[in-house]
């Protein structure tokens with residue numbers, strides 16, 4: 001089969017790690033008889049430097065005409081340290097999510113057996129943890145209006161808005177994900193305080209009878225933050241609103257022992273984007289030391305989304321083999337071992353496929 005893939009490498013280590021994922025995709029293509037046609041486009045600080053716009057119209061066109069988007073990372077210290085900057089790389093990400101309608105962000109968290117000892121939590125607590133966070137991505141406080149400052153500059157406000165339609169579609173997706181896993185869904189909210197959370201809870205209760213095979217529970221977000229650390233194995237699928245999901249997924253990401261391993265997917269009705277959850281890691285840019293595995297695993301999620309299940313599992317198998325053999329970058333080596341370079345890890349994984 002033939003697929004059009006938009007490549008949005010972005011900033012920092014983005015181009016290096018996306019390059020390795022492309023290598024792996026090409027070897028999947030060669031082995032299984034598919035053709036991936038790539039089209040590159042600018043996003044983030046790289047796009048601001050070239051065009052003044054963090055998500056140019058041309059990039060949007062490239063995404064629209066692709067079957068899927070493979071995304072690297074965005075962010076540049078020169079903007080982080082300048083609170084007065086009018087145009088920021090992150091605005092490109094938000095504009096992209098909204099204009100492509102990417103309403104669901106799926107962040108799977110699984111602890112690799114051989115990496116469990118790297119977790120900041122006790123091995124006994126994290127071993128076997130395997131859950132999926134479904135974060136609503138185009139609503140809530142990120143996009144609610146009004147947002148801003150009073151005229152005298154001394155008061156600021158954000159607005160959290162959710163419509164029934166937005167809540168239903170993300171819950172539907174989460175119920176279905178639970179069906180494909182261990183049939184358990186935790187709806188995380190702050191319904192004891194916040195009106196939008198009470199709407200979420202009401203709608204979830206209305207929908208639950210349509211999914212009698214899924215065991216649904218509610219959990220307040222503060223409690224969830226605690227349980228994720230105390231007993232991560234109790235979760236199967238977690239669904240929550242945009243800002244809670246942003247925070248909880250960063251918290252969850254460290255459980256696995258390496259941020260460099262975690263993929264994600266952002267899904268809409270017509271577009272889908274795949275990206276590692278780590279950032280642009282500017283200190284490592286250009287040094288050939290960044291871990292490409294999260295991006296390669298994101299490419300595996302992309303293959304699955306394109307209906308290529310066997311291909312996706314061959315990629316996951318190859319990543320596992322690299323870990324088992326110790327063909328890993330410096331973030332994953334044990335004492336006294338020699339780290340491999342980004343390109344060597346990519347070559348190895350591609351060669352196993």
Ligand code: IPM
Nearest residue numbers: 074075090091093094246249
């Ligand atoms: C993420 C990031 C973004 C977010 C930032 C960069 C705007 O933290 O993808 O989780 O807050 O959604």
Ligand code: MN
Nearest residue numbers: 246247249250
């Ligand atoms: Mn985040």
